[in-house]
Amino acid sequence: MKRDRESKVRDLRFSALGVYLQGMKTSLASRMAYRGDFIMSMFIMMIVEFAGPLITWIIYSNGASFPGWNQYEVLLLQGIFLLSRGISFPFFMGIVWNTIGRVQEGTFDLLLIKPRSILLMSIATAFDSEDLGKLIGGILIFRIALKNLPPQPLSHWISFMVLFLFSLIMMFAFGLFMSGLGIVWVGNYRIYDIFMTVMEFGMYPKSIFSKSFQSILTYVIPVSLLASHPASALLGSVDGTVLPALFSSVIFLLLGIAFYFKMVKNYTSAGG
Amino acid sequence: MIHVSDLRKVYTAYERGSSFGEALLSLIVRKKKTVEAVRGISFDIEEGELVGFLGPNGAGKSTTIKILTGILYPTSGTVDVMGFTPWKERKKYVRHIGAVFGQKSQLLWDIPPLDAFYLNQAIYRIPDREFKKTVNDMIEMLDLKDLVKKPTRQLSLGERMKCEFIMAMLHKPSIVFLDEPTIGLDVIAKGKIRDFILEQNKKGTTFILTTHDLEDVEQLAKRVIVINHGDIVFDGNMEKLKLHLGDKRTVHITAREKINLENNGGIVVRKQSSDYEIEVELDLSVVKLDEFIHKVNEESKIRDLSVEGPDLEEIIKKLYTA
Numbered sequence: 001m002k003r004d005r006e007s008k009v010r011d012l013r014f015s016a017l018g019v020y021l022q023g024m025k026t027s028l029a030s031r032m033a034y035r036g037d038f039i040m041s042m043f044i045m046m047i048v049e050f051a052g053p054l055i056t057w058i059i060y061s062n063g064a065s066f067p068g069w070n071q072y073e074v075l076l077l078q079g080i081f082l083l084s085r086g087i088s089f090p091f092f093m094g095i096v097w098n099t100i101g102r103v104q105e106g107t108f109d110l111l112l113i114k115p116r117s118i119l120l121m122s123i124a125t126a127f128d129s130e131d132l133g134k135l136i137g138g139i140l141i142f143r144i145a146l147k148n149l150p151p152q153p154l155s156h157w158i159s160f161m162v163l164f165l166f167s168l169i170m171m172f173a174f175g176l177f178m179s180g181l182g183i184v185w186v187g188n189y190r191i192y193d194i195f196m197t198v199m200e201f202g203m204y205p206k207s208i209f210s211k212s213f214q215s216i217l218t219y220v221i222p223v224s225l226l227a228s229h230p231a232s233a234l235l236g237s238v239d240g241t242v243l244p245a246l247f248s249s250v251i252f253l254l255l256g257i258a259f260y261f262k263m264v265k266n267y268t269s270a271g272g
Numbered sequence: 273m274i275h276v277s278d279l280r281k282v283y284t285a286y287e288r289g290s291s292f293g294e295a296l297l298s299l300i301v302r303k304k305k306t307v308e309a310v311r312g313i314s315f316d317i318e319e320g321e322l323v324g325f326l327g328p329n330g331a332g333k334s335t336t337i338k339i340l341t342g343i344l345y346p347t348s349g350t351v352d353v354m355g356f357t358p359w360k361e362r363k364k365y366v367r368h369i370g371a372v373f374g375q376k377s378q379l380l381w382d383i384p385p386l387d388a389f390y391l392n393q394a395i396y397r398i399p400d401r402e403f404k405k406t407v408n409d410m411i412e413m414l415d416l417k418d419l420v421k422k423p424t425r426q427l428s429l430g431e432r433m434k435c436e437f438i439m440a441m442l443h444k445p446s447i448v449f450l451d452e453p454t455i456g457l458d459v460i461a462k463g464k465i466r467d468f469i470l471e472q473n474k475k476g477t478t479f480i481l482t483t484h485d486l487e488d489v490e491q492l493a494k495r496v497i498v499i500n501h502g503d504i505v506f507d508g509n510m511e512k513l514k515l516h517l518g519d520k521r522t523v524h525i526t527a528r529e530k531i532n533l534e535n536n537g538g539i540v541v542r543k544q545s546s547d548y549e550i551e552v553e554l555d556l557s558v559v560k561l562d563e564f565i566h567k568v569n570e571e572s573k574i575r576d577l578s579v580e581g582p583d584l585e586e587i588i589k590k591l592y593t594a
Contacts, residue, residue: 014397022394026380026387033382033423107376112343114395115367121395265345268283269338 016120023124031129038129045133049085052203053078053141069205072148073235079142080164080234081203081227086135088171094126095119095175096192100182108183109269118264122179152234159233163242167226170249174199176256180263202226214241222248273447273478274317274340279349281310281335309335311502312349319446322469322479324493328592332502333482334451340480341449342366354446367396370445374452377432378439379424385435386420389442396443403442410438414468430461437468447478454488466491486584498591505591514582516591519556522580523564525549527572539564548572 012018031038053075060071069077099122102108111121152160174195181191202223206214217224222245229245232238287303310332317323327333338344339351342358342365351358356365379388386407393403411420414434419427427435433453440448450469454462469492473479481493489496489510496513498506506513522542525531530547533539538558543551554564561579568574 014394019391019394022391026383026391029387030380030382109338109341109343110373110376110378112362113341113366113369113371115363116395117363267344269343 016116019116019120020124024127027125027127028129041130042133042136045130046137047133049082049134049137050141052081066205066208068207072145073231074205075141076145076149076234077205077227077231078203079138079140079145080167080230082134082138083142084138084164084167084171084226084230086131086138088168088175089131089134090128092123092126092172093175094128094131095122096178096182096195097128098122098126099179100187100189100191103183103267104187106269108267112267119260149235152236156234156236159238160230163225163230163233163238163246166246166249167230169253170222170225173249173253173256176253176260180256180260183263183267198223199226202228204228205231218245219248222246222252225249273319273321273354274315275350275352276316276336276340277314277350278312279310279314279336279339279351280308280312280347281332281339281344282347283307283309308502310339310346313499313502313504315497315504315507317478317480320473320476320478322473322492322494323481324489324496325480325482325499326484326489326496326588327499331500331592333499336499337449337451337480337482341369341371367443368446370440370443370448372433372436372440372448372450372453374433374450374455377424377436379432379435381425382423384421384423385427385432385439388424388435388439389420392439392442398443406442406444407438410441413471414438414464428461430457430464433457433461433465434468437465441472441477445477447480448472450479450481450483452483452485453481454483454485462487486588490584498588500592513587514584516587520582521554521556521561522551522583523554523561524551524578524580525568525572525574526576527568528575529572531568531572533568548575 013022056071056074056078059065060074065071066074099108102111102122111118111125114121116124178191178195182188185191198221201209201217202225206217206224206228209217214224218241224241225245229238229242233242283306285305285307286298287305313332313336325333325337335344339346340353340358342362345359353365354368356368358365378392379385389403389407392398393400398406407420411417414437416431416434416438419431420435420438424432424435437453453469454465457465466488469479469481473492479492481488483489493510495509496506497504506516526549528548531544531550533541533550533552535541538555540553540555541550542553545551554561565574565577
C-alpha cells in the first residue's frame with residue numbers, strides 16, 4: 001500500500017506537470033533572490049493593469065457608455081480579461097519571452113537536449129512570477145464588479161467557466177504563434193507588441209466595434225473569446241456568434257501548434 | 273556507436289553590407305547566400321572512444337555536433353547514434369546523451385546548483401536513491417563539498433564548470449558532448465576537469481570533445497577528427513596526427529664551442545640565438561637522432577640539450593590553412 005502510494009507520488013513528480021511544477025519552483029526561488037525588486041515589480045504590474053478599468057470609470061463618470069453595457073458589466077468584462085491575462089501570463093505566456101531570448105542568445109539548444117517536449121521545456125522554464133500582479137488585479141476588479149451586479153444562476157456560472165477555459169486556450173494559441181515567430185524571426189521583440197495590440201481589442205465589449213470588425217474578432221482571430229463572450233455568458237446574454245467563435249478558437253489553437261513545431265524544425269541555432 | 277554517412281547541411285544566410293546605406297537597403301532588399309556548412313562528411317565512433325573534434329571557427333564542427341545532438345536537422349545524409357536518428361527521435365535519443373557547453377550554462381544564476389540538479393532529476397525521471405548516490409559520488413570526485421548549496425553566482429568559474437559536469441551526467445549518459453569544457457579555467461581546475469573526463473571515459477562513457485585548447489586534445493583525445501570548410505581533413509589517432517607533417521623533432525642545443533650547422537638534408541635551423549645556442553628541426557626519416565647528437569657533440573661539445581616532439585599547434589595550423 002505504502003509502496004503503491006510512493007510510486008504514484010513519483011509518477012506525478014516525473015510527469016509533465018511535475019516537471020512544470022519543479023520549473024516553477026526554481027523560477028520562483030530564482031526571482032526571490034531579489035526580494036525588493038520582486039515585490040515592487042508585482043505591485044507595478046498590478047497598478048499598470050488598472051489602466052483599462054480606470055478608462056471605463058472615466059467614461060461612465062462623464063455620462064458616456066458602451067452601448068448595451070452598464071458600468072459594472074464592463075468592469076466585469078475587464079476583470080475577466082485581467083483574470084485571463086493573470087493566469088496565462090505567469091503560467092504559460094512566458095514562453096514568448098523565453099523563446100525569443102533563448103533563440104537570440106543560443107540557449108534554446110539547452111532545451112532541445114532534454115528528453116521532453118520542447119513545448120513543455122519552454123513553458124516549464126518560463127514561469128513569470130511578476131505577472132502574478134495581473135492575477136491579483138483581475139481578482140480584485142472581478143470581485144468589485146460582481147458585488148455590484150445581481151447574483152447569477154449556476155447555469156450562467158457553468159457557461160462562464162467553459163468559455164473562460166476557451167479564453168485561456170486562445171491566449172495559449174497566441175503564445176504559440178508568437179513563440180514560433182520568435183524562433184525564425186531572431187531577436188524581434190516587436191512580435192510581443194503586435195500581440196498585445198491585437199489582444200487589447202478583447203478588453204472591450206465587442207458591440208462597440210463595427211459589424212465587419214466584429215466578424216473578424218469572432219471568426220478570424222476570435223479575440224472576443226478572451227473576455228466579451230465569457231462576460232456575456234456570466235450575465236446570461238450570450239449570443240449565437242459564440243459557437244463559430246469556439247470553432248475558430250479550436251482551429252486557431254491547432255494552427256498555433258502546427259506553426260510552432262514547424263518553426264522548431266526550421267530552427268538554425270546560434271553560432272558556436 | 274555513432275555512424276555518420278554523407279552528412280550535409282546547407283543554410284540560407286542573408287548578406288548585409290557594413291555601411292549605413294547598405295544596412296538601410298537591406299531593410300528592403302536582402303541578398304541571399306547559400307552556405308554549405310557541412311559537405312557530405314562520414315565517420316564512425318566506437319563505444320568508449322574519446323574523440324577530439326577540431327576545426328577553425330566556422331569550419332562546420334558546431335553544426336555537426338548540433339546535428340549529432342538532435343538540435344538541428346541536416347539537409348541530407350544519415351546519422352545513426354545507438355540506433356537512433358537524432359533529429360527524428362529526439363526525445364528518446366537525448367535521454368542517452370549529455371552535453372557540457374563551456375559558454376552556455378545549464379545552471380541557474382541566482383539559485384544553488386543543487387536546485388538545478390533537482391530540475392534535471394524530474395526531467396530525466398531519476399529515482400531518488402539513484403539521484404542522491406550519483407550527486408554525492410560526483411561531488412566527492414570533483415571535490416565540491418557544500419559548494420553545490422551556494423548560489424551559482426557566488427561560485428568561481430572552475431566550480432561552476434564542475435557543477436555543469438554533474439548537471440550533464442546525472443542521468444548517466446552513454447555519450448557526452450563537450451564544447452570547450454575548460455575555456456577560461458586555471459591550470460588546477462583544468463587538471464581536475466580533465467582527470468574527471470578520463471575517469472568517466474575509463475568507466476565506458478564515450479566523449480566527443482570540441483575545443484580550441486590543444487592541451488585538452490593532447491591530454492584527453494586518443495583520436496582526432498579535424499574539420500575544415502565543412503570537410504573532414506584529418507581523421508586518425510594522436511600518433512598519426514603528430515606524424516602528419518612527417519616524423520619531426522625540435523632539438524635545442526647549447527654547446528661549449530661554436531656550433532656550425534646549416535640547412536641541409538633533413539636539418540632546418542629554426543633559431544640561432546648565438547654561436548653557442550641553436551634550435552633545429554630534424555626530419556627523422558632523413559637524419560638519425562642519435563647520429564646527429566653524436567656528430568654535434570664531437571664538433572661542439574654539448575653542454576645542454578632538449579628534444580621536443582612534433583609541435584601539435586604547428587600541425588593543426590597547417591591543417592586549418594590547407
